[in-house]
């Protein structure tokens with residue numbers, strides 16, 4: 558099922574939780590909405606599910622309006638499954654009972670229900686646990702029950718609100734793989750909400766970065782990482798150093814910039830113009846120089862991250878230290894000869 562939002566707004570009192578949100582989500586894709594706490598992610602998901610009426614704008618599912626101009630299709634008529642952070646399982650029912658419940662209430666025959674339940678439990682590897690109660694499961698297993706329930710309903714669209722937020726890092730990584738497998742097997746359009754950029758990068762076909770009720774950028778994870786449209790998006794995705802530069806020359810997606818005393822060739826957007834700008838440097842863009850190339854910097858701070866060090870290097874009168882990764886120890890005060898392989902020019 559495809560999902561379209563056109564200029565959707567939703568206010569709570571004077572606060573605009575959704576401020577003119579437009580999105581187009583392709584059928585079958587894994588679409589992640591990424592943003593800090595309170596930016597409106599849950600409100601967006603609830604609006605699509607039909608749990609929150611919108612003020613203005615339009616929401617279409619598979620090209621058909623489900624919300625616009627005062628029209629509001631009830632959640633149960635939208636055929637979207639929702640998985641919340643709290644899983645919302647019935648504690649008194651077994652795993653199988655939880656998965657069967659929506660099918661039974663929709664009036665399906667008993668034999669059809671039990672074979673569908675068995676199929677769905679199998680697909681999330683929960684068959685051995687089918688007679689247990691939710692309280693007798695781990696967080697990850699409960700999560701899978703909620704997924705199986707979505708799957709059983711045959712929802713062509715699954716909306717997930719921070720479903721991994723309660724899990725420890727180890728289980729989280731395992732669940733990420735399971736979610737990817739679930740998505741592949743079910744081919745359901747998946748809208749996944751998170752404030753964890755690492756999770757977004759790992760799972761998404763497309764990521765929408767949200768901030769204060771607005772969508773700042775929609776792109777695949779690699780584009781978002783390499784070509785963010787603003788400092789805000791850049792700062793939210795991955796580690797980086799943002800430093801002021803002066804763009805001297807621009808030629809078809811490449812720019813010559815001046816960073817303090819250093820002149821660099823870097824990538825830039827097509828609409829980049831000469832003048833003051835900000836340069837985005839990812840840690841892997843900075844390397845130790847070979848031969849006669851490069852420039853000198855002084856190590857200001859190092860942090861061991863297990864297998865490698867984050868090293869902050871002060872270069873000339875550049876306003877802040879540049880972050881690089883080294884697989885050997887460097888001491889504070891050491892002089893390093895550096896090279897910058899790439900960079901990305903941001904406006905302003």
Ligand SMILES: Nc1ncnc2c1ncn2[C@@H]1O[C@H](COP(=O)(O)OP(=O)(O)OP(=O)(O)O)[C@@H](O)[C@H]1O
Pocket residue numbers: 569572574592593594595596597598599600601752
């Ligand atoms: N029912 C409500 N009444 C009043 N304000 C609300 C209501 N629901 C949400 N808000 C406000 O709208 C804003 C967006 O909330 P929302 O839950 O969508 O954010 P979020 O990005 O999902 O945050 P989190 O990651 O913390 O769950 C917040 O400022 C929140 O306080």
